[in-house]
Amino acid sequence: MKLDMSTEIDQVVLIFKDPGRRLILRTVHEAANALIKEWPSDDGEEFLSAVKACLDVMIGKASSTELRSAILRAANEAGVAAVAVLH
Structure with missing residues (x-):
């Protein structure tokens, strides 16, 4: 099974509680990396x-819009501020 990690998502800016700690998510790869390596709780x-949702997008079973919504809900759950950027 081939994974497509380059799928783009509408940007999400994550603002963590640590001063100056921000991440900008533009692709499913960046989203997965943030969840696995940067998230405050697992x-x-x-x-x-x-x-x-990241895995589902990588294998073509979900849309980038579904992933973006899932990230916003997870950020809310974890107390991470998230700014959704629409183009």
């Missing part, structure tokens, strides 16, 4: 849904 229903 539990919670919305966190797990966002991780699953």
Whole structure:
């Protein structure tokens, strides 16, 4: 199975509680990296849904819009401020 990690998403800016700590997510790869390496906690229903959404986008079973929504819900659950940028 080939994974497509280059799929673009409408930008999401994550603002963590640590001063000056921000991430800009533009691709499914950046989203997955943020969830796995940068997320403040690795539990919670919305966190797990966002991780699953990343995998689903990579294999073509979900849209980038679904992933973006999952990330916004996971950020809310984790207390991470998220700014959704629309083009």
